[in-house]
Amino acid sequence: MKSTFTKIILFYLPIMLILMACDEEIIISKSSQRKITKFSFSGLTPVVDATIDEANKKITAVVPATVDISKLIPTITVSLKAKLSPETGKAQDFSNDITYTVTAEDGSTATYKVQVSRTKLSAKDILSFSFNDFSPAVIAKIDNTTKTITATVSSTADLSKLKANITVSERAKVTPASGTILDFSKPVSFTVTAEDGSTQIYTATITKEAPVSTSTLPSSITYISNPFRVSVKSTIKLTWEKGILMKTVENDGTRIIEKTFKRDKNGLITAIETKYGDGTVSTETYTYNASEMAIIVGRMRYTYNDDGFLIQRLTSGGNFGTDSFVNIKWDTQYNAASETYDGSLLNTITSFSNVKNPLWEITKQTQFLLIDTYNYNTTLLYLGEELPFYWSLKYSSGAQTRADITPTLDSQGRITRIVVNQGYALAQDMSISYE
Numbered sequence: 001m002k003s004t005f006t007k008i009i010l011f012y013l014p015i016m017l018i019l020m021a022c023d024e025e026i027i028i029s030k031s032s033q034r035k036i037t038k039f040s041f042s043g044l045t046p047v048v049d050a051t052i053d054e055a056n057k058k059i060t061a062v063v064p065a066t067v068d069i070s071k072l073i074p075t076i077t078v079s080l081k082a083k084l085s086p087e088t089g090k091a092q093d094f095s096n097d098i099t100y101t102v103t104a105e106d107g108s109t110a111t112y113k114v115q116v117s118r119t120k121l122s123a124k125d126i127l128s129f130s131f132n133d134f135s136p137a138v139i140a141k142i143d144n145t146t147k148t149i150t151a152t153v154s155s156t157a158d159l160s161k162l163k164a165n166i167t168v169s170e171r172a173k174v175t176p177a178s179g180t181i182l183d184f185s186k187p188v189s190f191t192v193t194a195e196d197g198s199t200q201i202y203t204a205t206i207t208k209e210a211p212v213s214t215s216t217l218p219s220s221i222t223y224i225s226n227p228f229r230v231s232v233k234s235t236i237k238l239t240w241e242k243g244i245l246m247k248t249v250e251n252d253g254t255r256i257i258e259k260t261f262k263r264d265k266n267g268l269i270t271a272i273e274t275k276y277g278d279g280t281v282s283t284e285t286y287t288y289n290a291s292e293m294a295i296i297v298g299r300m301r302y303t304y305n306d307d308g309f310l311i312q313r314l315t316s317g318g319n320f321g322t323d324s325f326v327n328i329k330w331d332t333q334y335n336a337a338s339e340t341y342d343g344s345l346l347n348t349i350t351s352f353s354n355v356k357n358p359l360w361e362i363t364k365q366t367q368f369l370l371i372d373t374y375n376y377n378t379t380l381l382y383l384g385e386e387l388p389f390y391w392s393l394k395y396s397s398g399a400q401t402r403a404d405i406t407p408t409l410d411s412q413g414r415i416t417r418i419v420v421n422q423g424y425a426l427a428q429d430m431s432i433s434y435e
Helices: 004-021 360-364
Strands: 036-041 051-053 058-063 075-078 083-085 098-103 109-118 126-131 141-143 148-153 165-168 173-175 188-193 199-208 218-224 233-241 244-251 256-263 269-276 281-289 294-297 300-304 310-315 324-331 336-342 347-352 369-373 377-381 393-397 400-409 415-422 425-434
Touching (some): 126 141, 165 173
Parallel strands (some): 058 109
Antiparallel strands (some): 036 075, 051 058, 083 098, 126 165, 188 199, 218 425, 233 244, 244 256, 256 269, 281 294, 294 300, 300 310, 310 324, 347 393, 400 415, 415 425
């Protein structure tokens, strides 16, 4: 039987221990776990899970080729009680490596480097091929089956010094590079290298248009210069070099006007210098806007479509200081103008048929003559183009014929005369001679 003293000790000992504990701090250890346990892009379909190399603290992921890695949102899981910086769910630019820091509960840290890449594209096509130094630009034909490129440029172009503008598949590269001046007097090979390193070769063959036959070019033109005085006529003598119009000299009996055409290496008109009988000289500069498919000279603006057809002629500040324009529609089946609307006269040309583009020479800016008198009597002379006998042009307003233009052709199909009747009156009588 225990003594009374022992019983007292056993009774008070627990109480003493409790009292002693109240004077000391209770210490519980904090977690040192600081791992990234999962890293994924859950917003992608399918979800992309990254690979975590814990030993080297490196995380890698490969996303589809079309994904914009500059705005990716990762979903990240870390150790219990650990914190992450940058936070999960925040968009990041993974174009470069991103460092994530995991801070454990006890304050210790671990850093992970995250690298995201895209699958590499295998596309290696030439999408467009053009020569933009011409106006309008020369658009080449691309055959992706045979991997060939073909184009025809002006007969005066220097094939040995042409600059091609090329676009290729996304992330692909082309050699020689776009914008390089190359010798196209012989076929040129272009190698397109895809992002994945695979290659494809295209062969470009560029040819020049056949020069215009000199037998179709007029040596002189005589026309009525004033529709109110049909007896007053002007004669224009034309000078050609290798089928290209270089100079005109007009004489109306009272004065002489000489025009000289300045051209670049490709035969495109850069300026027209006009010298008058009194010795004064004026110069009109031609500006080519390839992106807008337009040629601008003075107040005149010629605009073309993708096929190189003139679709509008705009005169800024014409009669009475107002703008005037002529819009032309084309019949693609017959490659002919089907309708022309004269905005200044509110007239529509409804009968206009020819098998070739009548304004082709204006398009190429190699040779043309446009006689526009008093803004209501327009005669176009189509140089270097053979016209069928059924060619005709009528200005009309409603049911009323405003002008009937009728050409006369010789046995070689050349225009020798153009008569314009304005209602019942003769408005124009043009005769054309050849060498």
